[in-house]
Amino acid sequence: MAKIQLVDLAHARSGDKGDTANVGVIVYDMNHYEILKELLTVDIVKGHFGEMVKGRVERFELPNLGAVNFLLHNSLDGGGTISLMNDAQGKVFSTALLRLEIDVPDEIAESVRGRGRAPMGEVDDPL
Amino acid sequence: MTEKGIVRIASGQGFWGDDPEAPVRQVKEGPIDYLMMDYLAEVTMSIMQKQRARDPLAGYARDFVPLMGKIFPICVDKGIKVITNAGGVNPRGCAEALVDVGRKSGVGGRATIGIVVGDDIMDRLDILLADGHELRNLDTGEPLSVIRDRVQSANVYMGARPILEALSLGADLVVTGRSTDTALTYAPMIHEFGWAMDDWNRLASGVVAGHINECGAQSTGGNCLADWWSIPNLAKVGFPIIEVGSDGNFVVTKHEGSGGRVTRATVTEQILYEMGDPITYITPDVIADFTTIELKDEGNDRVRVEGVQGREATESLKVSIAVSGGFKAVGTLTYAWPDAAAKARSADRILRERIDLLGLDLEIRTELVGWDSTHGHLPGYPPQDIPEVQLRVGVRSEDKIAVERFTREISPLILSGPPSVTGFAAGRPRVQEIMAYWPALIDKEVIEPYLKVEMFDV
Numbered sequence: 001m002a003k004i005q006l007v008d009l010a011h012a013r014s015g016d017k018g019d020t021a022n023v024g025v026i027v028y029d030m031n032h033y034e035i036l037k038e039l040l041t042v043d044i045v046k047g048h049f050g051e052m053v054k055g056r057v058e059r060f061e062l063p064n065l066g067a068v069n070f071l072l073h074n075s076l077d078g079g080g081t082i083s084l085m086n087d088a089q090g091k092v093f094s095t096a097l098l099r100l101e102i103d104v105p106d107e108i109a110e111s112v113r114g115r116g117r118a119p120m121g122e123v124d125d126p127l
Numbered sequence: 128m129t130e131k132g133i134v135r136i137a138s139g140q141g142f143w144g145d146d147p148e149a150p151v152r153q154v155k156e157g158p159i160d161y162l163m164m165d166y167l168a169e170v171t172m173s174i175m176q177k178q179r180a181r182d183p184l185a186g187y188a189r190d191f192v193p194l195m196g197k198i199f200p201i202c203v204d205k206g207i208k209v210i211t212n213a214g215g216v217n218p219r220g221c222a223e224a225l226v227d228v229g230r231k232s233g234v235g236g237r238a239t240i241g242i243v244v245g246d247d248i249m250d251r252l253d254i255l256l257a258d259g260h261e262l263r264n265l266d267t268g269e270p271l272s273v274i275r276d277r278v279q280s281a282n283v284y285m286g287a288r289p290i291l292e293a294l295s296l297g298a299d300l301v302v303t304g305r306s307t308d309t310a311l312t313y314a315p316m317i318h319e320f321g322w323a324m325d326d327w328n329r330l331a332s333g334v335v336a337g338h339i340n341e342c343g344a345q346s347t348g349g350n351c352l353a354d355w356w357s358i359p360n361l362a363k364v365g366f367p368i369i370e371v372g373s374d375g376n377f378v379v380t381k382h383e384g385s386g387g388r389v390t391r392a393t394v395t396e397q398i399l400y401e402m403g404d405p406i407t408y409i410t411p412d413v414i415a416d417f418t419t420i421e422l423k424d425e426g427n428d429r430v431r432v433e434g435v436q437g438r439e440a441t442e443s444l445k446v447s448i449a450v451s452g453g454f455k456a457v458g459t460l461t462y463a464w465p466d467a468a469a470k471a472r473s474a475d476r477i478l479r480e481r482i483d484l485l486g487l488d489l490e491i492r493t494e495l496v497g498w499d500s501t502h503g504h505l506p507g508y509p510p511q512d513i514p515e516v517q518l519r520v521g522v523r524s525e526d527k528i529a530v531e532r533f534t535r536e537i538s539p540l541i542l543s544g545p546p547s548v549t550g551f552a553a554g555r556p557r558v559q560e561i562m563a564y565w566p567a568l569i570d571k572e573v574i575e576p577y578l579k580v581e582m583f584d585v
Contacts, residue, residue: 011353011392015401018169018266018564024399026392028353052503062405062418065395069402077492081170081562082452084492084521086500094352096502118356 002109003101007116009108010036012094019079020055020071021090023097027066028115032108037061039102040068048100049075052093070097134319136312136336136369140164140211141343143171143188149343149366150194154201157382159368160319162202163311164211165341166191172305173449173562175215176249176280184224186217187302195300196228199585203234203299210290210311214302216280218242221302222583229585238585241293243303245578246283248446248569255573262446262567271448271567279449279562283569286411286440288324289578290314296582305447307410309337312369320373324412331415331437332375334408339379339397339432340367346379346397347428348387353396360386365428376433378425389428411444411571413437443568452563454530455523458537459496461550462516468509470545471495471518477544478520481536487529489522517550523561530558 009032012025025040027033046057055073062069076090077083087093098116137159139150143166153162166188179186191213202209214221222242229238248255252275256262262271262281271278282305291314293301301314313333316322322329339346346367348358365385371377379394381387398417402408405417414437421434462470475493482489494500496517498509509516522533534556541548 011396013350013352013396013399017401017403018566022399022402024396024402026353026395026399028392048505050504052505058404060402060405062399064418064420065398065422067395067399069399069405071403078563080564081455081559082523084455084457084490084523086494086496086519092501096505099502099505116352 001103002106004104004109004113005098006100006102007095007098008112008114009102009104010098011116012098014090014092014094016076016079016089019076020073021075021093022069022071023094024067024069025097028112030066033063033066035104035108036068044100045070045097048097052096132373133370134161134316135159136161136163136315136340136371138163138340138343138367140166141341141345142166142168143190145343147190147194151198152363152382152385153366153368154198154205154207156385159207161315162207162209163340164191164209164213165308165311166211166213167215167305169447169564170449170562172216172282172447173279175217176449179217184220187215187221188213191221192224192228195225196232199229199232199234199238203238208294208299208301208315210301210315212303212306212308212311214242214304216247216282216304218244218302218304219581225300225302226583226585234585236585238299239297240300240302240583240585241296241298242581242583243285243289243293243301243306243578244581245289245574246285246304246306248281248283248574249278252278252281255569260569260573262448262569265566265568271565274450274565277450277452279451281446281448283574284411284445284447285578286310287314287317288412289580291318292580294318296580298582308341309334309410310412312337312340316371316375325439327413327437327439328435329375330413332377332432332435333371334410334413334415334437335398335417335420335432335435336369336371336377339394340369342397342400343367344387345400346394347381347389348393351388351393351396353392358388362386375435376431379430379432380428389430391422391424391430394422394430409441411440413440442571444571444574446567446569448565448567450563450565452561453523453525454527454558455521455561456530456534456556456558457519457521458534458556459550460518460537460540460548462518462545463547463549464512464514466511467513467516467547468495468498470547471516474518474540474544474548475520478536478540482533485532487532488526489524489529489533492521494519527558534558
């Protein structure tokens, strides 16, 4: 087994409903869905976010889309116009979850490493 | 309906403030039958309610009127029908302005506007409460009566039925108040194909199409994380177009030659946006099961959606209630290397001490933009060499005077706080009124008789 960051296995999008943020995590390769499903438990996600998520975490599977959806309750400081957060609508909770470090079989780690990051030159150009 | 029994429903606006050129490109740069435009977010209705209180002619998405001035002639010439919830809390006012701008744009005598009213229950709120409709908060369970005096607006989310009525009366342009975003896309499907209102699978497929259309370019490459660096020509991004057949299956695409991208990845990201329980996506007309969606990437910016299943709708409608909730303000200052983050932290401590000394009753939240304002504690401590951070301090309170006083405490830090500070050119922070969102349910039977269509000739 080898460690990778979730960002190399999956992409994600977030939205909000009141004080709840959602994170939909989507595998790049449908063959990796089972891994995603096994690894992303409610406990792992709740533990990863720690104090960022004050309420409970709900989890929903969408095998048809290679995705797992999470609802992160009480995580937006009230949400909407109440919130004092820069990310009041939880738009980037998605990438916050993709920081998660996961253990995957060596050959998968090899094949996906760097998948989720812009190639050098795209963003690392030193002007 | 075009050749092969396909109807093309284009998205022109994902929110009030979206690219004003997008709908123009949608009607000009290729064939479409319908243009849907979503203008309403959760708090928009309360803003519009305030605008109407100041000016009885206001209370709708004002930008929509000059936009129609631009595209009305093209739409009428090409037979493109426009469906939008731009009417806000004043669809009549919106229609009157549209008649005027329509005549000026040369479509006088050639177009009809249908408006939908009845979603606004502000005027009969007390009657409904007295009749036992408690409008309990879906999140907290509290009845609305506890904050009745703070209610600023109350609107029911309407489904497709009133839009269908307007279309069947021959409307070329349908302007609603608080319609659901998805109904703007699937109402024309029901109208064109004559689907029954209990044909749950077809209706559910229409809901999925609506969800993909409702945020504009967010399904065609905008805000897409997957391979974002390689998505072409976002400057002229093509907004989504749904090509639907009578069986309810559809293709998501965009105009040929437009920027952006339509792939399994771009569409899936939008499907997951603002998703709750995917098996139970509740709308006024049907419950859609998003776990039954089958996606096929056909290449060439075409993604096929098939197999969507739905089930019978509930007996209630969602109500969007806006409640005033005090005041807030956010102040920012930028600190530079060396020790940028430590300076910002120090400035925050001084600021909080001054707030204490003044005895201001404020909730305070501090973030350092460039370090912890997006991913919180997850990235760990910032490197000592971090080139800069922005100190961002937000406060909120029921006490407007306390919030106003806070806004005067930011700039003194420039000369009387830690060094290497800049970024204050925007001046004193603005005090904003907080509008809290109160979601509730109400029985369909007390709302539906009030939903009415009115027609206006241009």
